[in-house]
Amino acid sequence: MLFKSQLKQTNSNLQLKYIDLFCGIGGFRIALESVCSQYRLKDKKIESICVFSSDIDPDAKKNYEANFKEKPQGDITKIPIESIPKHDLLLAGFPCQPFSICGKLEGFEDTRGTLFFEIARILDYHKPYAFILENVKQLVGHNKGKTLKTILKILSDLGYYTDYKVLNALNFGLPQKRERVFIVGFRDPLAFIWKQPNILMKPLSEIIEKSVSEFYYASEQIQRNRLAKYQGNHQHKITIWHENKAGHISAYPYSCAMRAGASYNYLLVNGKRRLTEREMLRLQGFPDWFQLIGSYSSARKLVGNSVAVPCVVSIINSIFDAVDKNKFKVDQRKEQFIQTTLFD
Ligand SMILES: C[S@@+](CC[C@H](N)C(=O)[O-])C[C@H]1O[C@@H](n2cnc3c(N)ncnc32)[C@H](O)[C@@H]1O
Numbered sequence: 001m002l003f004k005s006q007l008k009q010t011n012s013n014l015q016l017k018y019i020d021l022f023c024g025i026g027g028f029r030i031a032l033e034s035v036c037s038q039y040r041l042k043d044k045k046i047e048s049i050c051v052f053s054s055d056i057d058p059d060a061k062k063n064y065e066a067n068f069k070e071k072p073q074g075d076i077t078k079i080p081i082e083s084i085p086k087h088d089l090l091l092a093g094f095p096c097q098p099f100s101i102c103g104k105l106e107g108f109e110d111t112r113g114t115l116f117f118e119i120a121r122i123l124d125y126h127k128p129y130a131f132i133l134e135n136v137k138q139l140v141g142h143n144k145g146k147t148l149k150t151i152l153k154i155l156s157d158l159g160y161y162t163d164y165k166v167l168n169a170l171n172f173g174l175p176q177k178r179e180r181v182f183i184v185g186f187r188d189p190l191a192f193i194w195k196q197p198n199i200l201m202k203p204l205s206e207i208i209e210k211s212v213s214e215f216y217y218a219s220e221q222i223q224r225n226r227l228a229k230y231q232g233n234h235q236h237k238i239t240i241w242h243e244n245k246a247g248h249i250s251a252y253p254y255s256c257a258m259r260a261g262a263s264y265n266y267l268l269v270n271g272k273r274r275l276t277e278r279e280m281l282r283l284q285g286f287p288d289w290f291q292l293i294g295s296y297s298s299a300r301k302l303v304g305n306s307v308a309v310p311c312v313v314s315i316i317n318s319i320f321d322a323v324d325k326n327k328f329k330v331d332q333r334k335e336q337f338i339q340t341t342l343f344d
Contacts (some may be wrong), residue, residue, distance in 0.1 A: 017333035031312035169308035173199035260304035285309035
């Protein structure tokens with residue numbers, strides 16, 4: 001059985017309880033629920049139940065509630081640990097705070113005051129079977145790799161077997177170059193395999209809306225300025241123009257990573273207009289039933305902060321495969337352990 005005793009079996013359904021930390025607009029939730037709704041294990045259905053969600057941002061909370069009919073709780077640092085229900089899986093795309101946790105590199109104590117500590121605190125108390133964490137790619141190299149090493153050491157001290165990998169949304173079928181580090185952890189030493197999908201990139205023609213209002217168009221001056229700076233010769237019908245920090249313009253048949261705090265004209269469709277809310281959501285792999293409410297600037301922040309859904313879908317599928325395939329091995333190991341203890 002998946003997640004063994006952690007999963008409750010009801011009739012032909014397996015229940016997977018999870019918590020959605022730093023939930024934003026719910027990218028992790030969309031991924032998990034879509035895998036569970038498709039997943040079949042020996043004719044059994046996995047029913048995913050979100051038992052707790054939290055985000056500090058009022059715009060994120062409003063959008064999450066509008067789409068999932070559930071109001072996330074607020075600041076995680078203020079939530080008593082006992083009020084978070086028991087769960088099997090913890091999901092968290094935690095904020096990329098300036099990582100200050102490496103100070104003396106002495107472990108758990110040093111993480112106090114960072115939001116990673118909140119995750120560690122919950123893992124320590126509730127001991128869910130598995131977790132998926134996400135952060136910016138820069139975490140891997142931060143402080144010469146010491147920050148990530150500290151995080152992994154803390155997770156291991158808490159009893160988890162971990163692995164991490166930088167995934168690029170471009171390799172998961174999305175026309176967005178978005179590299180993020182994902183960390184997975186399990187209470188058993190599962191042979192987790194990061195899938196290397198070879199999914200063809202969705203063309204921008206399937207993302208870009210045919211006609212959009214004047215609101216999205218950059219001023220004539222900005223359009224002229226972009227054209228003057230652009231040296232390339234693009235052959236694609238639709239490209240997304242990207243301005244880097246040095247002011248260089250490039251045009252690709254995909255988008256560069258959407259960023260919450262980027263300037264308004266950082267990404268321009270064909271060098272002319274900004275992305276619509278729907279286009280931004282599609283670039284993250286959100287389904288079209290998802291509705292964004294609020295201002296355009298709040299949409300840019302929320303979607304830019306969110307996660308590429310197909311990357312999470314792939315990880316969840318890998319977790320289910322690993323738990324399923326390793327059940328026998330893990331049970332065997334436990335049996336050996338029991339026998340050794342009995343015969344000692
Ligand atoms: C990188 S985003 C994660 C977005 C999410 N994965 C999604 O799909 O939209 C980090 C989120 O953490 C939230 N956050 C920051 N500090 C927080 C705190 N103290 N308590 C709860 N949420 C917090 C931010 O508002 C933001 O939505």
